[in-house]
Amino acid sequence: MLELIKAQEKRPGKETGSARVYTKLREEILRVQLAPGSPLDEVRLSDRFDMSRSPIREALVRLSSEGLVVILPNRSTIVAPMDFQRVPEFLDALDLLQRVVTRLAALHRTPSELKQIVKAQKGYEKAVAQSITTGDSLVMIEKNYDFHMTIAGAGRNQYFMDLYRRLLEEGRRMLHFHFEYEALDPDISVERMAAHHTQMVAAVEARDADAAEHVAHLHAMQFKGRFMQFLDRNLTQRMQLDLGADENLAAAPRR
Numbered sequence: 001m002l003e004l005i006k007a008q009e010k011r012p013g014k015e016t017g018s019a020r021v022y023t024k025l026r027e028e029i030l031r032v033q034l035a036p037g038s039p040l041d042e043v044r045l046s047d048r049f050d051m052s053r054s055p056i057r058e059a060l061v062r063l064s065s066e067g068l069v070v071i072l073p074n075r076s077t078i079v080a081p082m083d084f085q086r087v088p089e090f091l092d093a094l095d096l097l098q099r100v101v102t103r104l105a106a107l108h109r110t111p112s113e114l115k116q117i118v119k120a121q122k123g124y125e126k127a128v129a130q131s132i133t134t135g136d137s138l139v140m141i142e143k144n145y146d147f148h149m150t151i152a153g154a155g156r157n158q159y160f161m162d163l164y165r166r167l168l169e170e171g172r173r174m175l176h177f178h179f180e181y182e183a184l185d186p187d188i189s190v191e192r193m194a195a196h197h198t199q200m201v202a203a204v205e206a207r208d209a210d211a212a213e214h215v216a217h218l219h220a221m222q223f224k225g226r227f228m229q230f231l232d233r234n235l236t237q238r239m240q241l242d243l244g245a246d247e248n249l250a251a252a253p254r255r
Contacts, residue, residue: 020049021045021056030068030176031138031176036079037082041077067080087228095221099217101152101160102203102215103216104156105151105152108154113154123143123146127140128140128143128190129190137180141176148164149161149164174227196219
């Protein structure tokens with residue numbers, strides 16, 4: 001079914017109903033406008049998009065193939081949950097795979113692949129500038145994925161590519177939170193956010209495998225540090241809100 005949906009969407013002409021639903025829900029999930037774990041009811045979606053349930057179901061199947069929704073055994077569907085307790089495990093795996101694919105790219109890239117990497121980096125920088133201006137992380141998330149997968153492709157190892165793709169896809173909503181945290185800094189800039197990418201490109205261009213692996217590690221560790229800071233900050237705020245609610249309850253006169 002998924003192959004049929006994609007084939008239909010490649011045909012010129014008007015966008016299919018399934019593609020429109022897929023695009024809209026995907027954007028809302030990546031922006032976390034649809035919260036992790038929230039239900040996606042086919043009937044309500046059918047009413048919302050004013051179309052039959054068939055294209056809705058096709059869109060959900062495609063989102064499921066990308067790990068953005070989960071179709072449960074009872075045939076209901078939810079937005080893919082995020083297990084924050086396992087975030088450190090995820091970030092450790094991301095660090096390892098990122099080091100591997102970036103090192104391999106430095107060793108094996110061709111001149112044409114280097115051009116594609118440079119092009120992907122320029123696309124990322126343009127997207128970061130747009131995200132900073134608009135406050136919308138989506139375009140930056142997409143171009144970050146493209147950049148890292150372009151590097152992974154130059155590494156010439158399909159097994160590592162597939163594992164890395166899975167991690168990047170799972171981490172896209174984390175990148176949204178990462179950007180939200182970065183955007184709190186009044187000194188946020190394209191140069192700062194793209195610094196590690198720029199260094200990766202330079203190392204891959206120089207065929208310096210050690211330098212490529214090192215900056216890939218630094219990049220993963222920066223993401224890990226910033227994301228954990230984001231979690232700590234929001235956990236602290238949540239605890240303060242809960243504590244304030246308890247104090248208000250305790251101070252309320254009893255009747």
